[in-house]
Amino acid sequence: MKKLRWGLLSTARISRAVIPPIRASLQSELKAVASRDIVKARNHAKEWHIPHAYGSYEELLADEDIDVIYNPLPNHLHAEWSIRAAEAGKHVLCEKPLALTLDEVDQVMAAAKKHNVIIAEAFMYQHHPQTLKVLDLIKQDTIGELLLIKGTFTFNLDRSDDVRWVPEWGGGSIWDVGCYPISFSRLVANAEPAEVFGWQVTGSTGIDVVFSGQMRFASGLLAQFDCGFRAPYRTMMEIVGTKGVIELGSPFKPVGGEWIKIKRGDSIELLRSPEFEPYRGEIEDMEHAVLDGQAPRVTLENSRSNVATILALLESARTGQVVRW
Ligand SMILES: NC(=O)c1ccc[n+]([C@@H]2O[C@H](COP(=O)([O-])OP(=O)(O)OC[C@H]3O[C@@H](n4cnc5c(N)ncnc54)[C@H](OP(=O)(O)O)[C@@H]3O)[C@@H](O)[C@H]2O)c1
CATH class of the missing domain: 3.30.360.10 (Dihydrodipicolinate Reductase; domain 2)
Incomplete structure (x- = not known):
């Protein structure tokens, strides 16, 4: 059976929640973790029995044995690294929020389309x-x-x-x-x-x-x-x-x-x-999307609307006005 080969982008705390369902699935396997610091990456790999550790995010994206990147970076890096992963031909499960501006969301959508990969927001x-x-x-x-x-x-x-x-x-x-x-x-x-x-x-x-x-x-x-x-x-x-x-x-x-x-x-x-x-559902959803060609449940259009709503609420709080669209 074909398996999805996952790579973790960083040693973020939340990755501890997604590792067990990746491990538990028969259609996924956890292959690598990358950190800005090779020592952190090695420690994480040792603790979680991950075969490969990389000292930079770029090395993970260059690994030809990785199909899907889990992106739990700080929010301002979600769009940038999801796009870079798409450019490297990887599918992406990206933590919420998908991006911080509508322009960024549009760039993520364009990258997914151009490189023919699935990018989905991890609203488990x-x-x-x-x-x-x-x-x-x-x-x-x-x-x-x-x-x-x-x-x-x-x-x-x-x-x-x-x-x-x-x-x-x-x-x-x-x-x-x-x-x-x-x-x-x-x-x-x-x-x-x-x-x-x-x-x-x-x-x-x-x-x-x-x-x-x-x-x-x-x-x-x-x-x-x-x-x-x-x-x-x-x-x-x-x-x-x-x-x-x-x-x-x-x-x-x-x-x-x-x-x-x-x-x-x-x-x-x-x-x-x-x-x-x-966290099992978001892993299975990515498997169905990549391996079986099903549409992901959390679509990029849906993520765009959530970002738009948050931005409108922040604008309202800033201006004291109702925001309509
Ligand atoms: N779905 C959920 O239930 C859930 C729960 C918690 C968090 N989240 C999301 O997951 C993301 C991460 O949250 P977290 O609490 O796990 O964060 P965290 O532990 O602080 O992890 C963020 C990771 O990003 C990397 N990083 C890259 N550039 C960084 C910088 N300039 N400063 C700090 N870290 C940097 C670090 O990894 P390296 O040092 O290894 O490179 C760090 O471990 C957030 O987007 C959050 O919204 C989702």
């Missing part, structure tokens, strides 16, 4: 059976016409040297975690917002440490979210319809065993989320 929650179940419940009219969506993602960012503090590197809570409730709301709405409004609390380094935003869709559906780096770990999504409400306590990284709560009238129904490793 979109592949999870819990998310697919929620979309199905809505399609089956379980809660009626959608009226309101609420979402939250916060955590305490206590590492003072974290890349998320640097404004020019795409730091800030909306790029880092606000992107989840925004993406989830757009997915549930199955539409793009017609207008948005946002407020932010700006921290000492110039990034948003708290963000509260609203989106109005043309259908009249409203969505509200908050995100931030100063509150304890909180995640949730609530979807309110004319006949009922769906609540998720762990919408973005479900591991299985959580409950999908469906409230209708006085009744509360609890559906247990299937056991499913949270």
Whole structure:
């Protein structure tokens, strides 16, 4: 059976989450890791039993035995290195956000097309059976016409040297975690917002440490979210319809065993989320896209719309105005 041969671009912390599902898959194998520092690369390779270690990202891209690059670089390097990987003929699973400007997204799209490779944003929650179940419940009219969506993602960012503090590197809570409730709301709405409004609390380094935003869709559906780096770990999504409400306590990284709560009238129904490793879906999706020719679930057009929405919310917070498009 043909296998996808993966290379890790950097020794980023998050790579620890994607290594186990790559390893667990019969259609993937982890071949190499690259770091700006060969010692870090070798240590990472030793710890995770990765056959090859490279002391530069360029060497990884030049490796002819690599099919797919996992790109978990700091946000400002996502577009640049996804494009460089495409130019080297590699497919790319790129961490969120795909890019920081629409111009960058367009360049990523052009590179994928020109070099005939798959580039997909690693929004792993979109592949999870819990998310697919929620979309199905809505399609089956379980809660009626959608009226309101609420979402939250916060955590305490206590590492003072974290890349998320640097404004020019795409730091800030909306790029880092606000992107989840925004993406989830757009997915549930199955539409793009017609207008948005946002407020932010700006921290000492110039990034948003708290963000509260609203989106109005043309259908009249409203969505509200908050995100931030100063509150304890909180995640949730609530979807309110004319006949009922769906609540998720762990919408973005479900591991299985959580409950999908469906409230209708006085009744509360609890559906247990299937056991499913949270990062497995994005690996399998890339396998299906490259090996079987299926369209990736998270399309570049969809990623473009998420970036556009985040940029509009940041503009709104900056100007104090509603942003329409
Ligand atoms: N999907 C998810 O659940 C999830 C969760 C966490 C993070 N993420 C995303 O993954 C990405 C990485 O996050 P992380 O928390 O894993 O970050 P991290 O541990 O700081 O890793 C970033 C890596 O980028 C490399 N790098 C290249 N240029 C750098 C620079 N100028 N400064 C610092 N590092 C640089 C470093 O690797 P070398 O030193 O080895 O070159 C570093 O290890 C972000 O885009 C984030 O949004 C996604």
